Amino acid sequence: MSFEDAVRPSHPSRYNDEDTSPTTQRELKGWYSYAIAAEVFAVVGVGLFLPVLLEQLPRERGVLFSDRSKPCVDPPGSGDAGKFRARADDADRKAQCIVRFLGSDVTTTSLAMYTTSTAVLFQAITLICFSSFADHGPYRKKLLMIFAYTGAIICSLFVFITSNVFFLAPFLVVISVTCLGSSFSLLNAFLPLLVSNHSSQGASGSSDDPPVYELEGVDRRDSVNSTCRFQPDKLTEDLTRSSKISSKGVGLGYASAVGFQLFSVGVIIAFNKLGLSKGNPTLPMRVILFLVGIWWALFTIPTLLWLRPRPGPPLPTQSQNNNTSAHRNSPILFYLAFSIRSFWNTLKRAFRLRQTLIFLAAWFLLSDAVATISGTAILFARTELHMGTIPLVFLSLTSIGFSMVGAFIWPRVAARFSLSPKTVLIACVVGMEMIPLYGLLGYIPIIKRLGVGGIQKPFEIYPVGIIHGLAMGGISSYARSVYAPLIPEGNEAAFFALYAVTDKGSSAVGPALVGWIVNRTGTIRPAFIFLAVLVILPSPLLWWLNVEKGRDDASRLAGEDGSAAVGGYARVGEYDRED
Template identity: 30%
Template sequence: MPLDLPLEEDADADTSFDVTSQTPLVSSYNKSHNNNNPDAIESSPSSPFTSKLEILGWCLYAWASEPFIVSAVGTYVPIILEQIARDNGVKNSDKISPCKGSRNEPVPRPPPPGFQLTNSNTTESVSCVLPVLNGKIYIDTSSYALYTFSFSVLVQTICVISMSGAADRGSHRKSLLIGFAIFGALTTICYWFVRPDGYYMASFLAIVANSAYGCVSVCGNSFLSVLVNNSAEIRQLTEDSSDRSSKWGVLSSKISGAGAASGYVAALIVQVGTMFMLILIKNKTNVSSIMGPIKTVIGFVGLWWLVFQVPVSTFLKPRASPDLNLDNLHMPAVGESKYWLRMAHYKWKVVRAYVLQGYKTLVLAFKQASQLRDISFFLLGWFIVSDSLTTINSTAILFAKSDLQMTTIQLSRISILAMISAVCGSIIIPNYIQPRFNVDVKTMLIFIILWSVMIPFYGILGFYFKRFGLHHSEEMYLLAIWYGFSLGGVATVSRSIYSMLIPTGQESVFFALFSITDKGSSILGPLLVGVVIDMTHNIRQCFWVLLALLLVSIPVLWYGVDINRGMREATALSEDSPTEERSP
């Protein structure tokens, strides 16, 4: 999609633009640090302007990774986790009898038109549970995927904190983005080798791949403020310019919207492709189990993620930052005794220094965030919103599969509709609705949350009405369009708001906070929903929790966040921050 941005065509071209009166995003650092980071590029206060190719490279990061979180995690991984749990599960009534639809029985066909479930379909007597830990614990097969995602976010949070110290140092941000993306892609491809009884293996791969995606997301999101601050339009404005805040917000929303839209377009392409792959496999092989086809398409998503790292690494620039001072560490010279052992020990100390720096800077970021009122309230509100929207997606997929008896191909169509709507939302909201009605970014976010509230509310209506309220599969298609539009909008606007509030030069650390808030909230949501399912064996009850969470977030964001005040506080904090630190 076209972006009307005042950017230089060549980011590597020299510029005589005087930025001595500006707060430089990238500070110069001592050349001696290059011994510890040979890939780092030397920067100066007159760093190159953001180019269109650089923005393209950033958009391609979302193009490569978004199909994983949308298509794999959002659609197929919950299905395969629920199915593999059901294949190895037993009926809750006697804890002995195999569940209907297990691998020794044919896969249930889609229900006939007009089919409507009765209350007996959701009673405890017909529910299916998976025995884990040698039968010590029985988990509802619908909640097994939710528990997996909850634990994966816990692991992801630890990984994000551990790598955040290196992401803001030298040119490591780009290297970490590419490295974790390759690792996550290869892990996703490993789904091809999951056995029919390998529910532990399927969960392990989901945890590892999702953790890698979290690290990629932190590195990628932290590039947004870098791109905006280095644009020609923003660097020509003074810090006290009256229209700096509004121009920053508009430009940030446009670039963020372009990235979000490219990710959703890629997810749409992959979703359509995987749906046709499922149809082709079904017609060619006449399979009686969905396990094989689902493993095939998940591996394909990993392959997509892997292949597109080539253009990302080509167009995205490192944008070096001050490197961590490691002069106190002795690098062994070639020819020393036990050189390889000494070098390995040196590398370990370097890695440990960066990891410790990640935790140290994160603690500092928490302290700084606590001093920045607007960031604190935004993160609290975003914690609740992200938790709700993330859990809505996985809950809806599991609800459609187990309660509405929708097939994998039908669920894939739902995801396709959601992605089309998300693309529309990420383009229409920042480029048409927001400027047309002159709506500021905070008000726009509140409107999107109110739009999202209708999704769990509609599911709750099913308790009181039989003709509507998610009793029929056709309703899922309409809700997918509604959900997708809100998802595209919230992804664009929230990232834009947060990038306006963070201190300059600490993008990766503060976006690590954003990721911990974003993904960390997913520990709570799926866990709560999983507990509700295990207690009631009725997924519809979860809509009450999701509705309450979304409503609570509105006053937190509306009364707690002031964009202009937050930008002033972030600028003051960045000016007071030291530019160089020694390793721990």
Template identity: 30%
Template sequence: MESGALDPVDTAYLRLVKNNIKGWYFYSFSSEPFVVSVVSTYVPLLLEQFARANGVQLENHSRRCTPEHAKCLLPLFNKRLMIDTSSFPLYTFSISVLFQTVVVITVSGIVDCWNSVKFKGNVLVLFSIIGALATIGISRLDTAQFYTLPLLYIIANSCFGVINVVGNSLLPVFSTSLAKFDVSEVEDKLTSIISGRGASIGYSSALLVQLMSMLLINMSKTKVDVQIAVLLVGVWWLIWQCPMIWLFHDLPEQLTTHTEENSNIAPVAERSPYTNLVAKRRLTLKSLTYGWSSLWDAFVHARLLRDVMIFLLSWFIISDAITTINSTAILFSKTELHMTTLNLITISVLTMINAMIGAFVIPQFLSKKLNWLPHRTLIYIICWASFIPLYGMLGFVFDSIGLKHKFEMYILAVWYGISLGGLSAVSRSVFSLIIPKGKESTFFSLFSITDKGSSIVGPFLIGLVTDRTHNIRYAFYLLFALLLLSLPILEMLDVERGKREAQELSQIETSQIERLD
């Protein structure tokens, strides 16, 4: 329906909704380069670079690490702990995800207690500013500040986790509001349209920043070229989040619902200033624990559904392995193949482009053409992805193949990108089939925590393996084993049974509600 056919009130409302959606697009446009560039490429390189600059030789701890020495250790906490320089980024990633998970659960609970687009927009802006400033801070560090680098990265990554969850929570609000004016589109389809456009805008932004980074690095030709690229991402994030300040506004029905729905003390008009203060304090305490109680409720519901638990267990392992492959490959390319920053950014661009192709071709064309069931498609993608660590393991047997040459990394970047995009698209499709209708938000919050939380384990284990062997190639054995481990678990998944159980649970809860009424 065109806005010109609406009365003035509806026209103003529709304009408000569209402005909010534009603000959401700016959130994706401004922040996506951080996870694609900084998390996936630049920070692993910087952490390893800082570790080597402050490291000692493996054979002789009294001698400083030099570029000629491939195996070095980083002394930590006044030499009480010695870790491999390649393990330093991996341990940092593990700790970062742990902090990110705690912060995200807590903040998402606070945000969910406020039925306000403006409040969520303010949270997006606040954490975007903090994350961008922390990213810019990384670009200004000296190699001697190897304790400060992980700290700033943990802050920036936690901020990104918050805005990612808060941003996703706004999608149902926008699709519901927009559906009032376009009766030809259902809410689920509008959600997919808005989400798809946001993802495309985010990927386009990340690709543009990566290309600009390649240009800057090619022009700089200095030892701090990675930090120049990090500075670009931080400034990009800081500048392009600014429009959100003016675009996010509460919709009319949300202006008063927060206080009235969440307070159990007295109507707003009847409260004294002291009573209002007590209400706010109680609400704040409730908000701080709401995210954790919601997560527990989601788990309670999930454990009643056998196939949901099977899927979440398998996805924990799959997500862990797939995510860790990226950081391991970056570190392996840098330390073993001696690839330049420009080479690694090129690999990142190849991965991103092929992830977009995989996300579209596998579910939309390949699985339909070959008539694959969704969970079978997931199994085939994992088998495809398993070739990457398997190929790395071949390097122990052969001298000419098995990631012995730089060009092999470019080929595997294409391979990895296709599997990454396919898994991202198909996993959500499979999960959506086996969860109860009407509880999508609850179950997908559990899916998100499983997805993010799994990244605590993989990097930590790879770090232990690298510390033990001082050869990051051994990490491929662990990654290959994790992917194989997920296959028999996925074979236990029965989507049709999962659908029936989810439907039965929905009917039971509906009956209980009717009896209470």
């Protein structure tokens, strides 16, 4: 430990090996570095190239939906290599292809959709099975590193996946997406700890304020009361600090994604100019994914070196368990049962925390709305506005670029107008609501006759992308910072796993309903009505959310569970119920 760390105040430990040393700038850089590392795969891989690969690779081995005697792609040497058969009688099917996968015939488009749904399911199961370990011992950081480097290696392996072994691609996607989501959940679990141990002299390096837990005459067992008496603005300070850390992480992640996405466009152009992709259209994308994996691994190194493990309580052992159950002699079954039981206990704790439950319900609706709008916008641009691949790439860049801008600007706006994180989150929801409302303008007769307005022209989608990006940057930054103080101390990883499961679990609801609407109407525009309702639904819940009461309830629950916690969110074992 450096001299600078040694002179900083530490909070009293609750158990052996607990690290309560103040958060340092180097530790924060390690936390930021993983956002830079993994967000590139989230945007460039999951958001852009993996869906294309999942459809393109099996297509090269598939047959036409309308005539299964004809291949979707002409074989090399036929004079039309790499071109899709465009038959008049198949125009309504958009040259849909059928491929054999796991003993069943599926369309290539459905294969991509099924893979995405499977990845969401496996991610949820993984979080349930492993999140409880992360709150014990040094496993939070160990699991983060395991998921990070496993995901990076799997991402790089896509360079070897050709159409001949297309059936391996869905399995690699499921593993890599599961690693991405699980690692981000574990990264988020460090946020409350970084804020909790971020003393006024810690990461900033200077302050005239006295150490919170060294006030004369204050019993450390009564840390909530001392915090409330001597620092009534503690929650506001912690929320502001949490929002700044979260926003900076999101902004840096988006910045790295935008830079790499621009680089990937250059790679594709270079491959086309040199003729390297002739007869092998997926090669540039697979090379890009290989480079994404390298990027992911390299920028995880600072996280490995600088982010402290911040160990939790030791894991229970079988010898501590008096049960003589069947899994007693099997460590794997013992800890699997422990994981499931712990997640179930997390659910029960969440139901005891009314404000936490309100937020999770709001987040379920909000994340569903965000995912649905993002997917619908791309579909609308391609099918209704007939935009090509390059314009769609620039639309993606516009949205991601302004998400980065939003992540950096919202904290300044909040500071300038003294807005709470909850207020900023509601403002971002209002901004997101403008998107479907603007699309509905296309139903107004006078605007419809003009042919401009209501997203009737391709150029109109770019201002919509700007609004989406600014709102998305705020939502990504402030959602987890609002949620962090609602978590009982010592349960960060488990509750952020619940946060992630809530996020991913809702991602299939909205798109499925939009698909049903499109199937019934034959056009996407009527779905704007559903989107307008879906986006506004979480607003009342966010309005009713009382973060201060939720923080106190979480402190009380931590005390009832026997946690003598001291930290930024002031959760302890003994809680004074008097005001």
